[in-house]
Amino acid sequence: MPQSTLDDTVERPSPLPTAVRKALPSIGLYLLFQLVSFGVLWLMSWKADVSPGRFVEGFDANWFLSVAQNGYDQPVVIGADGAPGENSMVFFPFYPGLVAILTLVGIPALPAGLVVSLLAGCAAACGLFVLGRDFAGPRVGLLMAVLWSVGPGSAALHLAYSESVLMALVAWTLVAVARRQWLLAGALTLLAGLTRASAGALVAAVGVAALVAVFRRRDGWRPWAGGLLAPLGLLGYLAYVWIRTGRPDGWFWLQNAWQMHFDFGRFTLAQIGEGLTVDRAGWVTVTALIVLVAVALQLWTWATRLPLPWQIYGTLTVVIALCSSNYFQSRARFLLPAFVLTVPLALVLAKLPNRVLAVLLPAAAVLSGWYGAYLMTIAHLAP
Template sequence: MQSTTLAAGLEPRSAFATRVRPALPAVGLYVLFQLLAFGVLWLMSWKADVSPGRFVGAFDANWFTAVADHWYTQPVTIGADGVPQENSLAFFPLYPAFIALLGLLGLPALPAALTVTLLAGCAAAWGLFELGRDFAGPRVGTLLAVLWSITPGAVVLHLGYSESLLVALVAWTLVALGRRQWLLAGGLSVLAGLTRAGAGALVVAVCVAALVAVVRRRDGWRPWVGGLVAPLGLLGYLEYIAVRTGRVDGWFWLQQAWHMSFDFGRFTWIQVREGLTANTSSWITVTALLVIVAVALQLWTWITRMPLAWQVYGTVTVLIALCSSNFFQTRMRYLLPAFVLTVPIALVCAKLPNRVLAILLPVIAVVSAWYGAFLLTIVHLNP
C-alpha cells in the first residue's frame, strides 16, 4: 500500500514533467515577445502623443466587448442605399462569451478581453509546440510557436481580438488529429466554428482527414463522428444569423456593411500591383511585399512533407485571407491563423545555433511589432 500511495503522489509531478514542462520555453518566449511588441506599441503611441489604451480597445475590440456586455440585442437595420448597417452579429460569439464569463467575476470588459487574449495565446503557443514536437521534435515545436507569435499580423495577440483563441483551438485540433483522437478533434472544431468564420478552413481539414481515415478503414466509427460533428459550430452560428436576418446568406450579407466579399483575390492583386508600381503609401508597399512573401511560403509548404490536414488547413486559410475584398492592411491579420506557413522556416531555423537565433528572432519580433504599431498609431488603421 505504501508503494501505491507513493506512486499516486508522484503521478502529478510525472504528468507535469512529461506534458507541461517541455512546453514552458515556448509559452515563456511567447509571453516575452508579446511584452516586447507591446513595448514597441507603447513607444509608437508615445511618439504619436496618444495613450496606447486607445488602440488596445479600438476597432474589433469595441465590437467584441459590446457583444460581451449586451450580447446580440442590436437590431438589424438597412441603410438608404439598401446595404445593411454595421451589426454585432458579424462577430462570432465564443470570444465575447469568455469576456462575459470573466465579467461575472467583476473584471471590466476590456481588461477581460485582454486576459482572454493572453491566456488563449499561451494555449496556442502550447498547442503549436505540441504540434511541432509531434512532427519534428521539441526544438521545432518551440520555434513554430515563437515564429507564429512574431509574424507581422501578431500585433492583435496583445489586443482585444479573437485570433489567439482561434489559433489555440486550431492547433489543438490538429494535435488531436495527429494522435487520432477524432472525437476531441471534432469537439474542438465546433468551438473554433463559434470563434471566427476562418474556422471553415479547419472544418475542411478535419473532414478531409476523416474521409481519408474512413476510406482506409482506420479507427472504426470515430472518424465518422469527428467529421460529422466538426462543422456544427460554424453552421449553427451561420444558421442563427440567417434566422435573425431572414436570409440564408445572412452573415455574408452583413459583411456588405464593411464592403467585404469574396472576390477570388482581385482586390488583393490590384493592391499588390499598385503597392509595387505606383506612388502609394509606404504601408501599402510593405504589405504588398509581405503578401508576396506569404504566397512564396505557401508554395514552400507544398513541397514540404507535412500531414495532409496541415496542408489543407494552411492552403484554405491563405485563400480566404487573400481572396477577400477591402481593407488591404488586414491581410497579415487574416494570415495569422495560417501558422502552417512558418513550418518550413522552423525546420530551417532548427538547424541554426542558439546564438544566431538569439539575435535573429528578436530582430524579426521588433520589425514585426513596428509594422503592427505603425498601422495602429501612425496610419490609424485596423491592423
C-alpha cells in the same frame, strides 16, 4: 523523418503536466515577445501623444467587447440603398462569450478580453510546440511557436481580438487529429467554428482526415462522429444569423456593411500592384511584400512533406485571407492563423546556432511590433 498524422500507430499522449513543462520555453518566449511588441506600441503611442489603451480597445475590439457586455442586441438596419448597416452579428460569439464569463466575476470587459487573449495565446504556443515536436523534434516545435508569435499580424495577439483563441483551438485540434482523438478534434473544431468564419478551413481539414480514417477502416465510429461534429459550430452560427436577418446568406450579407466579400483575390492583386509600382503610403508597400512572402511560403509548404490535414488547413486559410475585398492592411492578421507557413522556416532555422537565433528572433519581434504599431498610431488603421 516527419511522420504522417494519419499513421497506423497512435502516439500515447504525454501526461498534461509533463507536456506543459516541456512547452514552457515556447510559452515563455511567446510572453516575452508579446511584451516586446506591446512595448513598441507603447513607445509609438507616446511619440504620437496618444494613450496605447485607445488602440488596445479600439477597432474590432469595440465590437467584441460590445457583444460580451450586451449580446447581439443590435437590430438589423437597412439603408435607403438596400445595404445593411454595421452590425455586431458579423463577430462570432465564442471569444466574447469567454470574455463575458470573466466579467461575471467582476473583471471589467477590456481587462477580461486581454486576459482571454493572453491565456489563449499561451495555449496556442503550447499546442504549436507539440505539433512541431511530434513532426520534427522539439527545436522545430519551439521555433514554430515563436515564429507564429512574431509574425507580421501578431499585434492582434495583445489586443482584445479573437485570433489567439482561434489559433489555440486550431493547434490542439490538429494535435487531436494526429493522435486520432476524433471526438476531441470534432468538439474543438465546433468551438473554432464559433470563433471565426475562417475556421471553415479547419472544418475541411478535420473532415478530410476523418474520411481517410473511415476509408481505411480505422477507429470504428469515432471518425464519423468527429467529422460530423466538426462543422456544427460554424453552421449553427450562420443559421442563427439567417434567422435574425431572414436571409440564408445573412452573415455574408451583413459583411457588405464593411464592403467585405469573397472576390477571388482581385482586390489583393490590385493593391499589390499599386503598392509595388505607385507612390503611395509606405504601409501599402510593406503589406504587399508581406503578402508576396506569404505566397512564396505557401508554395514552399507544398514542396515540404507535411501531414495532409496541415496542408488542407494552411492552403485554405491563405486562400480565405487573400481573397477578401477590403482592408488590405489586415492581410497580415488574416494570415496569422496560417501557422503552416512557419514550418519551412522553422526547419531551416532549427539548423542555426542559438547565438544567431538570439539575434534574429528578437529582431523579428521588434519589426513585427513596429509594423502593427505603425498601422495603428501613424496610419490610423485597424491592424
